[in-house]
Amino acid sequence: xxxxxxxxxxxxxxxxxxxxxxxxxxxxxxxxxxxxxxxxxxxxxxxxxxxxxxxxxxxxxxxxxxxxxxxxxxxxxxxxxxxxxxxxxxxxxxxxxxxxxxxxxxxxxxxxxxxxxxxxxxxxxxxxxxxxxxxxxxxxxxxxxxxxxxxxxxxxxxxxxxxxxxxxxxxxxxxxxxxxxxxxxxxxxxxxxxxxxxxxxxxxxxxxxxxxxxxxxxxxxxxxxxxxxxxxxxxxxxxxxxxxxxxxxxxxxxxxxxxxxxxxxxxxxxxxxxxxxxxxxxxxxxxxxxxxxxxxxxxxxxxxxxxxxxxxxxxxxxxxx
Amino acid sequence: xxxxxxxxxxxxxxxxxxxxxxxxxxxxxxxxxxxxxxxxxxxxxxxxxxxxxxxxxxxxxxxxxxxxxxxxxxxxxxxxxxxxxxxxxxxxxxxxxxxxxxxxxxxxxxxxxxxxxxxxxxxxxxxxxxxxxxxxxxxxxxxxxxxxxxxxxxxxxxxxxxxxxxxxxxxxxxxxxxxxxxxxxxxxxxxxxxxxxxxxxxxxxxxxxxxxxxxxxxxxxxxxxxxxxxxxxxxxxxxxxxxxxxxxxxxxxxxxxxxxxxxxxxxxxxxxxxxxxxxxxxxxxxxxxxxxxxxxxxxxxxxxxxxxxxxxxxxxxxxxxxxxxxxxxxxxxxxxxxxxxxxxxxxxxxxxxxxxxxxxxxxxxxxxxxxxxxxxxxxxxxxxxxxxxxxxxxxxxxxxxxxxxxxxxxxxxxxxxxxxxxxxxxxxxxxxxxxxxxxxxxxxxxxxxxxxxxxxxxxxxxxxxxxxxxxxxxxxxxxxxxxxxxxxxxxxxxxxxxxxxxxxxxxxxxxxxxxxxxxxxxxxxxxxxxxxxxxxxxxxxxxxxxxxxxxxxxx
Numbered sequence: 040x041x042x043x044x045x046x047x048x049x050x051x052x053x054x055x056x057x058x059x060x061x062x063x064x065x066x067x068x069x070x071x072x073x074x075x076x077x078x079x080x081x082x083x084x085x086x087x088x089x090x091x092x093x094x095x096x097x098x099x100x101x102x103x104x105x106x107x108x109x110x111x112x113x114x115x116x117x118x119x120x121x122x123x124x125x126x127x128x129x130x131x132x133x134x135x136x137x138x139x140x141x142x143x144x145x146x147x148x149x150x151x152x153x154x155x156x157x158x159x160x161x162x163x164x165x166x167x168x169x170x171x172x173x174x175x176x177x178x179x180x181x182x183x184x185x186x187x188x189x190x191x192x193x194x195x196x197x198x199x200x201x202x203x204x205x206x207x208x209x210x211x212x213x214x215x216x217x218x219x220x221x222x223x224x225x226x227x228x229x230x231x232x233x234x235x236x237x238x239x240x241x242x243x244x245x246x247x248x249x250x251x252x253x254x255x256x257x258x259x260x261x262x263x264x265x266x267x268x269x270x271x272x273x274x275x276x277x278x279x280x281x282x283x284x285x286x287x288x289x290x291x292x293x294x295x296x297x298x299x300x301x302x303x304x305x306x307x308x309x310x311x312x313x314x315x316x317x318x319x320x321x322x323x324x325x326x327x328x329x330x331x332x333x334x335x336x337x338x339x340x341x342x343x344x345x346x347x348x349x350x351x352x353x354x355x356x357x358x359x360x
Numbered sequence: 361x362x363x364x365x366x367x368x369x370x371x372x373x374x375x376x377x378x379x380x381x382x383x384x385x386x387x388x389x390x391x392x393x394x395x396x397x398x399x400x401x402x403x404x405x406x407x408x409x410x411x412x413x414x415x416x417x418x419x420x421x422x423x424x425x426x427x428x429x430x431x432x433x434x435x436x437x438x439x440x441x442x443x444x445x446x447x448x449x450x451x452x453x454x455x456x457x458x459x460x461x462x463x464x465x466x467x468x469x470x471x472x473x474x475x476x477x478x479x480x481x482x483x484x485x486x487x488x489x490x491x492x493x494x495x496x497x498x499x500x501x502x503x504x505x506x507x508x509x510x511x512x513x514x515x516x517x518x519x520x521x522x523x524x525x526x527x528x529x530x531x532x533x534x535x536x537x538x539x540x541x542x543x544x545x546x547x548x549x550x551x552x553x554x555x556x557x558x559x560x561x562x563x564x565x566x567x568x569x570x571x572x573x574x575x576x577x578x579x580x581x582x583x584x585x586x587x588x589x590x591x592x593x594x595x596x597x598x599x600x601x602x603x604x605x606x607x608x609x610x611x612x613x614x615x616x617x618x619x620x621x622x623x624x625x626x627x628x629x630x631x632x633x634x635x636x637x638x639x640x641x642x643x644x645x646x647x648x649x650x651x652x653x654x655x656x657x658x659x660x661x662x663x664x665x666x667x668x669x670x671x672x673x674x675x676x677x678x679x680x681x682x683x684x685x686x687x688x689x690x691x692x693x694x695x696x697x698x699x700x701x702x703x704x705x706x707x708x709x710x711x712x713x714x715x716x717x718x719x720x721x722x723x724x725x726x727x728x729x730x731x732x733x734x735x736x737x738x739x740x741x742x743x744x745x746x747x748x749x750x751x752x753x754x755x756x757x758x759x760x761x762x763x764x765x766x767x768x769x770x771x772x773x774x775x776x777x778x779x780x781x782x783x784x785x786x787x788x789x790x791x792x793x794x795x796x797x798x799x800x801x802x803x804x805x806x807x808x809x810x811x812x813x814x815x816x817x818x819x820x821x822x823x824x825x826x827x828x829x830x831x832x833x834x835x836x837x838x839x840x841x842x843x844x845x846x847x848x849x850x851x852x853x854x855x856x857x858x859x860x861x862x863x864x865x866x867x868x869x870x871x872x873x874x875x876x877x878x879x880x881x882x883x884x885x886x887x888x889x890x891x892x893x894x895x896x897x898x899x900x901x902x903x904x905x906x907x908x909x910x911x912x913x914x915x
Contacts, residue, residue, distance in 0.1 A: 071790020086831030197617035306579030
């Protein structure tokens with residue numbers, strides 16, 4: 040276990056280092072720089088101003104030198120200043136991260152809470168009406184574009200019925216927890232509907248495959264009840280491929296949901312990453328993307344630990360391979 | 361039956377618990393939707409309309425243009441002019457023609473913490489503005505302002521090293537409270553990261569207008585409440601919330617659901633979106649379309665040999681029916697532009713030749729230009745080269761993409777093969793336009809001010825090149841010695857009648873040489889509740905909240 044942890048740590052640091060260089064270079068290669076955007080917004084900026092501003096923001100240096108300066112500062116804990124939000128990068132990130140964890144965490148938990156039981160039930164009654172219904176709803180959820188779904192939910196619940204707000208995060212301090220929760224209902228519903236279909240389908244497929252195994256027939260033969268067969272014998276094995284999918288989705292938890300956040304004016308990581316890339320805010324874009332990478336790596340690590348827990352036949356050494 | 365009744369009762373109770381009536385039902389709160397959040401709240405660092413809009417509720421400039429596009433005093437007592445003796449032409453120490461302009465700040469002007477607005481703030485603002493590393497983007501004003509003499513706590517004289525007709529317009533000189541930010545300027549390089557405007561945005565002392573900012577949630581909303589030290593007319597609303605909704609469809613939905621009361625014209629829907637909204641819900645709102653100084657046009661890259669021929673440029677404009685575009689796409693609410701000067705501007709020349717939609721004349725011009733052969737519907741020259749041009753604009757802008765398709769079909773009808781290639785705004789304005797990498801036509805808009813001299817867009821010294829760090833907005837590459845001379849003369853001509861003549865000649869050359877195809881002046885649609893009174897759109901960059909104390913509710 041210790042060896043596994045050490046290996047994983049080194050691998051993660053290496054991946055983060057490489058990602059930081061790749062992302063920094065890609066942003067640097069994008070056409071235009073922050074000063075070009077300033078000139079577009081203020082035509083009175085002269086060529087002297089442009090040269091002065093490039094020097095002020097270090098944009099006149101080669102990109103490798105700029106990356107090196109950033110890395111040296113980052114290693115000592117200084118992640119720089121966000122030009123777009125006029126505050127230190129971590130200060131700009133924290134509220135967006137908190138908003139995203141809240142929004143996507145809730146929708147993720149809700150999606151799993153619905154999808155896993157739905158997939159299990161559908162698998163235990165294959166080709167029944169219930170199974171067809173679950174599949175139909177799952178395909179509908181997968182197929183419907185999230186921006187359209189979000190707008191439709193707004194039209195129905197905010198505009199026509201007037202029971203829920205159309206967007207925003209509420210006004211903190213006004214109306215308490217319930218007032219703030221109201222603002223979460225529609226965006227969480229949008230994200231949950233969009234993701235529950237896929238998870239249900241994976242769960243169903245994995246469960247059907249597992250229920251076909253000989254040991255399940257044996258369990259039934261020795262008199263185990265159907266509930267015990269499904270939950271005690273089949274589920275753990277069926278969860279292994281599903282855990283892989285969930286682990287991949289874990290990283291998405293922290294990179295946000297750009298379209299949903301835009302439709303519902305939810306200031307989360309998706310919008311932050313998009314705005315920082317489009318606004319050429321190097322520091323913020325880089326740190327936000329690295330954070331998403333780190334959390335994806337953590338998700339994969341947790342998935343590997345889960346494999347070992349789910350299936351005692353799997354050891355950490357096998358997971359490493 | 362009883363159980364159904366109970367279920368219905370519970371549902372009603374739940375709906376009642378969930379539903380909360382809009383606070384503006386009390387009509388002492390106003391919620392405004394806009395599409396952008398400011399990157400900084402510092403008035404002089406980074407130019408951004410969202411910041412200008414929000415700060416307009418809370419701060420007053422020394423001078424500004426009003427809704428009639430006249431220069432007026434806001435923080436000053438009297439507008440200094442040469443006629444009233446408060447502005448005196450002089451010779452600078454290095455022999456240039458300059459001017460000394462004296463302002464007196466209002467005696468009752470105070471910051472929100474009770475500190476009087478004074479000449480200390482003027483000196484401090486000047487100090488920040490002329491420091492090369494403080495982060496101020498446009499230093500042109502500060503380079504020209506070489507000295508300030510202080511007479512007392514309220515009166516000061518600014519000495520400029522050039523004498524232009526705008527000598528008394530210091531709209532961009534936005535005061536910074538010295539008593540709050542001076543300590544942060546101890547290290548000028550770090551100032552932009554330490555300024556109170558961003559580290560303590562709700563500090564009362566930052567504001568001298570009718571409102572002050574009391575809450576900021578980045579990316580979400582800004583809350584404004586009345587400033588108790590405001591000296592002017594008491595504002596009606598006890599609370600104004602500016603909500604940011606980036607997606608315009610969601611913005612409309614927020615308006616219909618009552619989450620917001622109005623959509624600001626400065627940062628809201630496009631005209632075609634507003635027009636479509638008006639068709640569906642126009643009876644519920646007061647919708648005002650204000651023609652403004654946003655000049656939608658097509659820059660022509662004159663380095664392209666095809667476009668370098670004025671006959672081709674004239675053929676292009678004759679070949680498109682701009683009136684029909686304005687009528688069909690914008691219901692006539694965005695008037696056709698005939699030059700870069702808005703008809704509402706006093707220097708507009710209305711007697712110049714106009715280019716009517718005339719495909720026959722367009723065809724004749726193209727024949728004269730040598731594009732005589734037609735193959736597969738498109739014109740070719742004697743060398744067999746096809747008359748092909750590339751048209752670019754910002755991808756994702758539905759209005760522009762619609763207009764492009766109409767233009768493409770009009771030009772196809774006269775034998776011009778126009779290929780559309782759009783780019784994301786980030787790329788389009790990042791390098792394609794700013795470094796003149798577009799090969800043919802680039803469609804976008806300029807935002808200007810009343811009587812804005814087009815130096816950066818037409819003067820030959822402002823063609824962006826690598827040598828000048830790609831500064832300058834003369835993206836067409838237009839070079840005309842007379843235009844250069846006219847621009848320089850207009851800037852320094854104080855006599856209005858003479859200046860008008862110079863403007864007339866400038867517009868005459870503009871419409872004759874046609875470095876740009878004028879399309880229309882964008883209108884800003886203001887979608888307001890019927891109970892809101894007093895909001896008067898300005899049509900230029902000094903936004904409507906500068907007069908928020910006049911906004912009220914119908915009795």
